[in-house]
Amino acid sequence: MRQEDDHRGAWADRGRRIAAARHAPVVAGALPALLAVAESLVRAASTPPAGSTEGPLYVAVFVLLGLATTLPVALLWWQPAAAALVVSTTVVLSLVAFQTLTVAGVGTQLLTGYRLGRSGPQLPAVLVSTPFPVLALAGPAGGEVRVHILLLASLAPAAAMAGIARRARSEALEISAARRMIADTLVEHTARGERARIARELHDVVAHHISMVAVQAETARLATPGLPAAGAERLSAIGDTARAALSEMRGLLGVLREDATTDPASRQPQPGLRLRELNALLDESRETSGTGTRLILSGRPATLAPGLELAAYRILQEALTNARRHAPGAAVDVELHYAHDALRLLIRDNGPGPPTAAAAGGHGLSGMRERAAAVGGELRTGPAAGGGFLIEALLPGKDETAS
Incomplete structure (x- = not known):
């Protein structure tokens, strides 16, 4: 036949x-x-x-x-x-x-x-x-x-x-x-969007915790008086293993991001901008880095769309990780300014300034820009006034509780 x-x-x-x-x-x-x-x-x-x-x-x-x-x-x-x-x-x-x-x-x-x-x-x-x-x-x-x-x-x-x-x-x-052809295109588009979402979640969540493991191991090795040499070696090995895992994860993220298009932010009930969640995130950053992290709120706090709150939370989470990685020991100020139809998020550290070109070429800053763009906002980075590094995200959004 x-x-x-x-x-x-x-x-x-x-x-x-x-x-x-x-x-x-x-x-x-x-x-x-x-x-x-x-x-x-x-x-x-x-x-x-x-x-x-x-x-x-x-x-x-x-x-x-x-x-x-x-x-x-x-x-x-x-x-x-x-x-x-x-x-x-x-x-x-x-x-x-x-x-x-x-x-x-x-x-x-x-x-x-x-x-x-x-x-x-x-x-x-x-x-x-x-x-x-x-x-x-x-x-x-x-x-x-x-x-x-x-x-x-x-x-x-x-x-x-x-x-x-x-x-x-x-x-x-x-x-x-x-x-x-349309069905195949939809399947391919869905797969690419899912790969992009998985890549972002791996980078924002898993890489965040692995980075904290490396920082905590190094902090414990340096801050513990009278630590035996064997213990110091083990803590150093833990830090090296965590950094190697981060390097391997960056390679995996490169594969996942290849041919993947920007996907709208997930609408699942994930972390947002509730004060309890913000305090928990900043407390975790303080414990990990051992430095001061201050939260500044201005305007009238409002309940925003879940996708917008998730994007802001992930941007803040990655910005704190970025500060620990490129400006260890630097104090960080986090400011959330609520306007009538927008949210302005600023993360400022008093470290050495913008990261080097090699460091800035990673997935952290690009992931934050993707999250801001996914909800119709924009993200800018550069040197902060008076020294240090500034990440500023302007996200459009209205109070969901307003009628």
């Missing part, structure tokens, strides 16, 4: 290439016309008219009828409806008025009807084939003409319907292919 489908497909491709050839219309019109002229000459020679003076006119009529019923097929490539109408009209005229029709004319009628049904309007395709069943019912002269009429009465509508059916099948296949 597979070989038969491949064989039919190869023939179909070959036929399309032939039809698309530059001289295909000329050949399509000339070949049946030559056959019709040859057949007309043979018939004129075999059935001469009664009067000798009518001989040339008789032959000319036969030849012109043969040409009129075949040459319009060359128009199929540009005007299938016009070609089918001209052919059908001349075929009916040849049958009714002159009681003759060539075999090439029969083939041209079937071809134009099929082509019109395949690529033109459906109603004209049906209409150009209706005269032949009417002629068959009318019962004109017998003989060869009667055979041609019966042949066209049965095959012309069938050819038109075959063209219409083929067109409907092609359109159905195109629609099915488009649906499959």
Whole structure:
């Protein structure tokens, strides 16, 4: 079955290439016309008219009828409806008025009807084939003409319907292919969004805690008086292992982020900007770094959209991790300013200033920018006034409790 489908497909491709050839219309019109002229000459020679003076006119009529019923097929490539109408009209005229029709004319009628049904309007395709069943019912002269009429009465509508059916099948296949493409695109887009979300969560949550392990191990090694050498080595090994895990995780995040597009912030009920959660996050930062971390609130605190609060929380979490990593021992001020339709978040440390280019090229700052952009905000970074490093996020949002 597979070989038969491949064989039919190869023939179909070959036929399309032939039809698309530059001289295909000329050949399509000339070949049946030559056959019709040859057949007309043979018939004129075999059935001469009664009067000798009518001989040339008789032959000319036969030849012109043969040409009129075949040459319009060359128009199929540009005007299938016009070609089918001209052919059908001349075929009916040849049958009714002159009681003759060539075999090439029969083939041209079937071809134009099929082509019109395949690529033109459906109603004209049906209409150009209706005269032949009417002629068959009318019962004109017998003989060869009667055979041609019966042949066209049965095959012309069938050819038109075959063209219409083929067109409907092609359109159905195109629609099915488009649906499959859309479904594949949606699946791919969903997968990329999920990879981006997983990458952000790994970086913001897991990397955050691993970074604290490294900082706490180093702090314990340096701050514990009289620590035995073996204990110091183990704490140093813990810090080295945590830093190696962070390095491996950055590689994993690079793989997850590859080809991943920005995904809107998750709408799950995750951490937000409730005072309890903010204090817990800052207490954790104080315990880890051993330095002061101050929270400053201005404006009227409001309950914002869950996605906006999650984005602000993750930006703050990553900014604190960034301060511990690049400015160890520096004090940090966290300021949340609530406006009527926006939230301004500032994280300022009094460390050595902006990180180096290599350090700034990690996923931390880009992840914060992605989170801000995902909720329609923006994030700026740079040196703080009076020294240190400043991260400023401006997030649009309105009080959800307002009516």
